[in-house]
Amino acid sequence: MLRKPRKNFRRSGDPVAAPAPTPVAAPAPTPASAPTPAPASQPEPEPVPGPSGLQSSKNIVAAARKPVSDYAACSGNVTDIYEFQKLLVNGSFGTIYMAKHGWMKVAIKSGPRPASHSYLVVPDHPEPLYREVAMMVKLCRSPVCPYVIQMYEWFDGGDTLSMVMEYPHPCMSLKEFIDIENGLTANITRLILRQLVNAVLHCISRGVFHNDINLRNILVNIDLIPKIKLMDFSSARLVDKDGYDSRTYDGDFHFQPPEAMRDGKYYPVPTNVWFLGIILATMLTGHLPFRLVKDIFIRPLRRLGSITGNGYDETLILVQFKASSLRISVDPDSDDKITQTISRVHT
Incomplete structure (x- = not known):
């Protein structure tokens, strides 16, 4: 089987x-011996259905049946x-x-x-x-x-x-999705951002800092209601409140937080919020808010979200980029709860 x-x-x-680890040569095989029966008080666990509905392979163990x-x-x-x-x-x-x-x-x-x-x-x-x-x-x-x-x-x-x-299929990267739509509507932006915030919260709760959240590392399931998947944890680090040396940053340079360039150090939670802000701005406008590193420092504030082309006249979202931090706020008259959700990431 x-x-x-x-x-x-x-x-x-x-x-x-x-x-x-230093690779070592595999030991020579030894003659098989009769297996020792497992104690009656510790029976082998039964297979548990996996995410696909198939049985789990967790309980397929070596002949010695060591856990x-x-x-x-x-x-x-x-x-x-x-x-x-x-x-x-x-x-x-x-x-x-x-x-x-x-x-x-x-x-x-x-x-x-x-x-x-x-x-x-x-x-x-x-x-x-x-x-x-x-x-x-x-x-x-x-x-x-x-x-x-x-x-x-x-x-x-x-x-x-x-x-x-x-x-996940059918799907495409968030970059491809934004390029096809030439910027997303406010409703789709809210939906994707909320899902992404939940993904970030999950990572932090497990002690994992992704370290490279960008448009290519987010998959979007092409369906009536888009659903995202955060992927590629090859640059991930364990969460460290003391921060990381900027020389170890190996993510997309368009998404690099300003403190990494200014202070030589960056931190997991503020960097996650910076990632979210860059992605939010790109979803609404169809392009990255900062083309060059210097733009982060000479253009500290941008007002986004006048979605007249999509039937929205009000300024929906204010994204404030600063050299030291990023804040995201939503129209207080909106019934959307995204403000509180993003606050949980930033604190």
Whole structure:
């Protein structure tokens, strides 16, 4: 029987930064011995339905039947389990393929083993773990967020790593969606921003700072009511209230917060609010508010949202960009509760 994507994760402690593990040769196989019966007081758990309705593979364990961490890689070869069908992305990190397992479609991200700074020491795992995998495990523990992409399982191929991810379809990036519409209506903007705020809140609550929220890392499901998925946690960091050295910022430079350029340091929550503001402005106008770094400092205030072309005469949203911070406020006469939602992100 083929293995199937898993969903349910057990909680464990937070990971800490660590160097990459040193590859070691696999031990020679030993003769099989009769398995020891499991104690009657600790029966093997039954499979639990995963996100696709398929059974979880969590309880498929080694012959010794030792309990495994939810960080553990799946055994076997990913190409033997999944049928690779279509190349979606081919970049410096590796590839993303659309693949199938039975009737279920997934996205499989594969690439060479990352550099040493991309690893963390995690509890219940015998060696340092790839940072993106560790972050995805933290985010995918129950309860999950419907606006954050899900990882079902991952495979360690020695020289390569593969992550089996949720495959939303039909969908496109938020950048493509905005370009097609030449800017979004106020109602669609509210809807997408609310979903994105919920995704950010979920990440922060799990101790994960995305670090690269931009228009290409947000998928939009093309439906009557758009639904987003925040994806690509390859630049993610553990939340650190003491901030991060600006030299470690590897996100889109159009979205880099001003304090990173001015102070040499940036912080997770204010940076998230900055990301949200840039995306909000772009959704309403159809273009980025700042083309050059200097624009962030010489154009500190922009008034947006006179949506006359879409049937709105009132100024709906005021976005105030400043060199040190960003504030977002909504028309107080509006019955929309987005102001309070964004306040939760900023505080």
